[in-house]
Amino acid sequence: MERSGLLIILSSPSGAGKSTLARRLMAWDPSLRFSVSATTRKPRPGEVEGEHYYFRDKEQFNAMVGAGDMLEHAEVFGNLYGTPRGPVAEAMNAGRDTLFDVDWQGGQQIRASVLGAHVVSIFVLPPSLAELERRLVSRQQDTAEVIAARMQKSRDEISHWAEYDYVIVNEDLDESTESLKTILTAERARRARQVGLGPFVRRLMEEQH
Amino acid sequence: MERSGLLIILSSPSGAGKSTLARRLMAWDPSLRFSVSATTRKPRPGEVEGEHYYFRDKEQFNAMVGAGDMLEHAEVFGNLYGTPRGPVAEAMNAGRDTLFDVDWQGGQQIRASVLGAHVVSIFVLPPSLAELERRLVSRQQDTAEVIAARMQKSRDEISHWAEYDYVIVNEDLDESTESLKTILTAERARRARQVGLGPFVRRLMEEQH
Known part of the structure; x- marks a missing residue:
């Protein structure tokens, strides 16, 4: 049955397992499209246009915002980041879901x-904040100060769970x-997403006329 | 995680397989409660009060309607039928789902x-009307006239799919x-049904204070 694609929003505090879950979901269904952001920051070595980011200068970026071509955008540490609408709408119309981290x-x-109206949003919670901190520490990537800042950011993030x-409480x-x-699977089966249902029922009802 | 119970509405034209699906669902999860209707018609041999129906006289029935104790009610062939609210609300508060046919x-x-607000509604469609008619005929329970009337009722029912x-198109x-x-499973996992989430997040946030 033909259906319209979903916009799947996955949010969580850093360290709750969101990236691993996203990766597993993409492996389960390769038709899932991972949303690629546009940014004004310079590409780092190895980063590929259209795969890691859409690299744009400030003028191009702001023109897209002005034309309503960004689904969302924000400034982080002086660089602009945003989600171009075109690729998302294109996937949606083709019945493909887009995953947003x-x-x-x-x-x-x-x-x-x-x-x-096409959004399904999922928040991933850690089983405990101590566990979250343990995971951040065990990565051995950050100083105690950075970890404290990350934990504060995690609290802010968690406050939006509702x-x-x-x-999902990610214990396992x-x-x-x-x-x-x-x-x-269930969200894809919702009546409102099954754009093929209307034509199907019309054919069903005309069968015996 | 503690959750509130759902009201699961299963509708379909007669012969689309709804009763079989309901039975399989009850076998899968014995905690499901099948909604028992109240009626003013007389019990038939073998029918048990509270299991097949709540048998009430017209006065009792109308008093329940007047007191807002019926979730829904209708008159069919001179008898009143309705769904008493009490048992449904009781199951809901205990985290048990009720199935409505x-x-x-x-x-x-x-x-x-x-x-x-606690309703999840599911409509079961037959793959075709010819198939539906074939199933009704093969039961050998009804005359051609009754089958024609049932098919008209089926068309009325199907018209409300949206x-x-x-x-669900019941092909298999x-x-x-x-x-x-x-x-x-997915509907039970919805954030709004997980009444235990609020307390859980409160404990999570208080952990390190």
Whole structure:
């Protein structure tokens, strides 16, 4: 049955397992499209245009914002980041879902956009904040100061849990992956997404006339 | 995680496989409660009060309607039928789901009731009307006239498909049963139903204070 694509928003505090879950979801369904952001920051070595980012200068970026071509955008450390609408709408019309790895601000903006009716939003919670801190420490990437700042950012992020359609407490990666798959399968089956149902019922009713 | 119970509305034209699907769902999850209707018609041999129906006289029935104790009610062939609110609300508060086998009118009334926010509604479509008629004929229960009347009723019922959250085209009973399970599992996981999430996040945030 033909259906319209979904905009799947996955948010969580850093370290709650969101990236791993996103990767597993993409492996489960290769038709999923991972949303690529546009940015005004310079490409780093190895970064590929259209794969890691759409690299744009400030003028181009602001022109897209002005034309309503960004689903959401924000400034982070002096650089602009945003989600171009075109590729998302294109995937949607082709019945393909797009996965967004965004924070609560990005989530709010996408929900408030013209494509907001197609959003399914999922928030991933850690089982505990101590566990979250343990994971950040064990990465051995950050100083104690950076970790403290990340934990504060995590608290801010977690405070927005109630804005999401689904909340998953990520105690076990396998269980959480199964939950994500179930949510996606059911959301895809919703009547409002099955754009093929109208024509199907019309044919059904005309059968015996 | 503690959650509030759902009101699961299952509707379909007669012969589309709804009763079989309901039975399979109850076998899959014995905690599901099948909604028992109240009626003013006389019990038939073997019918048990509270299991097949709540048998009430007209005065008792109308008193319940007057007191707002019926989620929905209708008159069919001179008898009154309705869904008492008490047992549904009780199951809901205990985190148990109630399954309703009702037509589109019953579905509309339950959605419009005070418990409407807890409804998940699913419409089961036959793959074709010819198939539906074939199933009715093969039962060998009805005359051609009765079958023609049932088919007209089926068309009326089908015309309300777009009022439901989910639509399942029942081509294969096993597949349709899996779809139902997936829908139920996902709907139970919705943030708004997980009444235990609020306290959980409060504990999470207080952890390090």
